[in-house]
Amino acid sequence: MLEVKNLRLAYGLHRALDAVALNVNSGEIVTILGANGAGKTSLLKAIAGVVRTLPGKQVRLAGRDISALPAHEIVESGLALVPEGRGIFGDLTVKENLLLGANPKRARDGETARREQVLELFPRLRERAAQIARTMSGGEQQMLAVGRALMSNPDILLLDEPSLGLSPAMVQELFATLRRVREAGVGLLLVEQNAQESLGIADRGYVLENGVIVGHGSADQLKSDPAVQRAYLGGGLPAAAPSS
Amino acid sequence: MSPEGGTPVLEVDGLRRAFGGLVAVNDLGFAVAQGEIMGLLGPNGSGKTTALNLMSGVLRPDTGTIRLMGRDIAGLASYRIARLGLARTFQLVRMLDGMDCRENIKAGLAFQKPHLPAAEAEVRIDTLLDRVGLAGHDRRPAADLTYIDRKRLELARALAAKPLLLLLDEWLAGLNPSELMIGIDLIRSLKADGITIVLVEHVMNAVRALCDRCVVMSSGRKIVEGPTADVLNDAAVVKAYLGGVAADA
Numbered sequence: 001m002l003e004v005k006n007l008r009l010a011y012g013l014h015r016a017l018d019a020v021a022l023n024v025n026s027g028e029i030v031t032i033l034g035a036n037g038a039g040k041t042s043l044l045k046a047i048a049g050v051v052r053t054l055p056g057k058q059v060r061l062a063g064r065d066i067s068a069l070p071a072h073e074i075v076e077s078g079l080a081l082v083p084e085g086r087g088i089f090g091d092l093t094v095k096e097n098l099l100l101g102a103n104p105k106r107a108r109d110g111e112t113a114r115r116e117q118v119l120e121l122f123p124r125l126r127e128r129a130a131q132i133a134r135t136m137s138g139g140e141q142q143m144l145a146v147g148r149a150l151m152s153n154p155d156i157l158l159l160d161e162p163s164l165g166l167s168p169a170m171v172q173e174l175f176a177t178l179r180r181v182r183e184a185g186v187g188l189l190l191v192e193q194n195a196q197e198s199l200g201i202a203d204r205g206y207v208l209e210n211g212v213i214v215g216h217g218s219a220d221q222l223k224s225d226p227a228v229q230r231a232y233l234g235g236g237l238p239a240a241a242p243s244s
Numbered sequence: 245m246s247p248e249g250g251t252p253v254l255e256v257d258g259l260r261r262a263f264g265g266l267v268a269v270n271d272l273g274f275a276v277a278q279g280e281i282m283g284l285l286g287p288n289g290s291g292k293t294t295a296l297n298l299m300s301g302v303l304r305p306d307t308g309t310i311r312l313m314g315r316d317i318a319g320l321a322s323y324r325i326a327r328l329g330l331a332r333t334f335q336l337v338r339m340l341d342g343m344d345c346r347e348n349i350k351a352g353l354a355f356q357k358p359h360l361p362a363a364e365a366e367v368r369i370d371t372l373l374d375r376v377g378l379a380g381h382d383r384r385p386a387a388d389l390t391y392i393d394r395k396r397l398e399l400a401r402a403l404a405a406k407p408l409l410l411l412l413d414e415w416l417a418g419l420n421p422s423e424l425m426i427g428i429d430l431i432r433s434l435k436a437d438g439i440t441i442v443l444v445e446h447v448m449n450a451v452r453a454l455c456d457r458c459v460v461m462s463s464g465r466k467i468v469e470g471p472t473a474d475v476l477n478d479a480a481v482v483k484a485y486l487g488g489v490a491a492d493a
Contacts, residue, residue: 036420037390085336124289135263138335138414139288139446164418165335165445169487193420226340232420 001026002047002061002079002156002185008054009039009046015040017053017211024156024187029178030189031198033222033232034208040191041084044158045209047189048081049074062155076104078155082162086145090134094125097133097144101151109152118147121177139165146174156187156240163192175201196230199223207232250278251314253409253440254299256387259308259318261298268294270464272308276409281431283455283472287485291333291464292444296411299442300332301325312409327357331407335414337394339386345373345397346382352404372400375429392423399430409440416450428453448486452476460485 002024008040009017017039024030032040045051047059049071059067066077089097098118102111122143133144142165149157159178162218163171179201182188192198199205199219207215207228211232215228251309252275259272269291271294276282277445284292297303299310301322310318317325327368340348353360360368373379376396381389386397395415402410416427433440435454451458458475460468462485468478475481 020274036392036423137293143288161418163287165414165446167485168448169485170288171446172487193418195420232422 002189003058004047004060004169005058007043007046007057008061009042009051010054017046020208020211020213022189022206022213022216024189026155026187027182027185028203029182029188029190029201031192031195031205031219032208033195033198033205033228035232036193036206039211040208041160042211044081044160044189044191045083048079048158050081052085063103075152075154076106078106078153079158080149080152080154080156081147081158082145082160084160084164086138086141088133088141088148090132092133093130094133094136094144095129097148098125098151101148102153104152107151107153111151114151114153118150121150121173122147122159139167139170142166148198150181154186156189157181158189160191161193162190163194163197171197196223197230252276253313254442255309255311255314256295256299257309257311259298259310260306261294261303262306267464269305272464272466274459274466274469276440276442278440279435279438280456281435281443281454283451283458283475284442284444284461285446285451285458285475285481285485286461286467292415292461294464295461296332296442296444299325300330300411319492321353326355329406329408330411331405331409332411333395333398333402333404333413333415335417337398338403339389339394339397341385341387343390344383344385345378345400348386348397348491349373349400349404352401356405362396368404372403375403376400377426381468392419392427395419395427395458396430403434407439408473409442410434411442411444413444414446415443416445416447419447421489424450426492448476461491 005021007017007020020043021228032043034040048067057240058065061077061079066074098115102108116164124140125143125147135142146162163174166174178188199222202219204218206213256275257273259269261269271293286292298305301320304319308318309316312328313331315399317328340351346369347371353365363430373382376399378393389397416424419427431454443455455472457470458472459466460475468475468481
């Protein structure tokens, strides 16, 4: 579904991503593991077209070359990003933010039904539909960012730390929803600081180090890989795995 | 309600703040003892950050008292509250990105009274950078820092005020497991220095590792208060907040 080849990105002299290749199929959750600064956020932004990459990349979505498209046309073609730091429209209401999420042509037909799904997922957004978004709590704004991306009816959904700031119960709800989104045939590319949790719902994962993919495997393989455990899963603290 | 022994560093009573028809904080009361780490927990939108905003003077309460070392600070301007010994960090870190680490902390020192002589300020900045693990990074622009280093810098800026009480709003959110251990050790070392801390946090491992007691809010009200282990096993808390995550996971 999503195929990325030779993705390269530099900030000045600093090479943030080098020859990254990955793919995400319909109906699977793929996670990117890596330390802070490894390039995970840059990778998602580069795929979504919101940062300028070095020449030579190939990004194909459902067989179509989207490498040269601007960000808004990438959304039209079926790829949505939940950015780090929420990026909601603070002065608009919750409902308006969701409506904007459904702006791509591909999303307009099913808008009402999809909004109902989003509001079912986050009942708080229903209660707060008329509220100005910036006046909501941080966690509520995060829910809105995820909900808005879902409104675009994506085939591929990129999520940059969607659980940030959410309560433990809400994180479980969110992860349960991501599973349902997967079941509906959407492919998800997920970045989460808590690798244990993301491997808990992912089918596959890539390991990113200093902008280079250094490992790839099924979630189960990665979970039991000693190098991955040392680097990303932490030794001292038992991580709270989501009970599925 | 009061923790045993000593004058509380912070005593909140009958605190209320509404936004239009929404009562974000409703009759909130608790006390935090000297040297304690108190966790402030609750579902998203339960009023935790609003409570911190009321304590730090970002917002004025409708009613209620907030006593810092016995003095009512409710409704004071935030800079006055900061001078009285209360410092805080924010959910989304906002540093002065065009400036380096040294200058960012200098900004924190600049508004204090009495002013530090310049030479002393430079020494103090070095101490603060070292304190949070940023020694040697003083000339790095804040914009170039990794996420955890930005968190460290924000903490150093807060510590520049020599706070008696430190409010941390999801300071550990977004850290990976190894960074989380570093962050927990750092907060624990602040407690060892005698700083009293109120911690708003969703990272349960950190709450278990750090908090002596917890207050749990829901819809603006306090629903449970007590020692951390008891609170996290409380049926109402598990239902409203933790979901299926067992307290001993």
